Amino acid sequence: MRRGSIVQLIVIGVLAGAIASAFALIPGWLPQPASREAGRIDFVFWFVTGICIFVFSIVAAVSVFAVWKFRAKPDDDSDGPPIHGHTGLEILWTAVPTLLVTSIAIVSAIVLAKDDAEGANPLRVDVTAQQFFWSYRYPEYGNKASDILRLPVNRSVVLRMTSKDVIHSFWVPEFRQKQDVVPGIHPTLHITPNRVGxxxxxxxxxxxxxxxxxxxxxxxxxxxxxxKWAAKKGPS
Ligand SMILES: [Cu+2]
Incomplete structure (x- = not known):
């Protein structure tokens, strides 16, 4: 391959990467995170997005370059020359994806384990899902009931969830985590909110x-x- 072609490929790749990065970063796709777990999940999200942009840049560069340089004439129906194996290239395109997928698996497993770990002195809240509303109880505070989930900032919280009828799923976009609430089992979710709101x-x-x-x-x-709110008697 000529040096000029390599430079052209790199320029197209950098351009494609810049456009993809702009689409990823400028619109602000995700709401502001509001928990410690959300920060870690965002890290995995951007780690994977970065790898995707890298792979996209290579694919886009090769595709655009091929269309631009090797375009067939309108009346040319002949097959191209046959291609035989290239051991070096095959090792490369097996090794690189293996490395990328393995690194995603390791980063995800670490974040999953950390997000699932209970903090010191957690506040337990019982969450009940039913068609079609959520309700909350605080066993530490005389089983105080509430239709709004109130949580103290910077304290580990354990939500223990129950469904009275069908499968629901608990999600606060700012906390990122989602948890299915299946009747008959009581899943838990660990959250450490870190932003008042x-x-x-x-x-x-x-x-x-x-x-x-x-x-x-x-x-x-x-x-x-x-x-103060939790100490008040009666539902609120
Ligand atoms: Cu629902």
Whole structure:
């Protein structure tokens, strides 16, 4: 291959990579993370996206270059010259994807294990899903009931989930994690909210005619404000 061709391939690849990166970064696809776990999940997301952009740049460069340099004339119906194996190239295109997929698996496994680990002194909240609403109870505070999930900031939380009827799925986009709530089993989800604010709780498993309306809110509060609210008697 001529040096000029390699330079052209690299220029096309860099251009394709720049356009793909702009599409990935500029629109702000994800809401601002609001938990420690979300930060780690975002890291995996961008790690994988970076690898995708890298692979896309190579494929786009070779495709554009081939269309540009080796275009057949309109009346040329002949086959191209046959291609025989190239051991070096075959080793390369097996080794590189193996390396990339293995690194994604390792990074994902580490993040999954860390996100699933319970922090010190976690606050337990019982979450009940049913057609078509969410409700919450706080065993540490006399089983206080609430229709809104209130959580203290910077404290590890364990949600213990129950479904009364069909399969639902708990999701707060700002916390990133999703958890299916299957009747008969009680999955848990560990969250450490790290930003005060109000975020939506969404059911992400089609659960019946009211599924689209099965929404609630989570309010992440300062520790003092949460303690004050939790100490108040009666539902709120
Ligand atoms: Cu639902």
């Amino acid at each position: 109000t975020y939506p709780v969404v059911c992400t498993e089609l659960c019946g005619v009211g599924h689209a309306l099965m929404r609630s809110r989570v309010i992440v509060m300062k520790a003092g404000a949460f303690a």
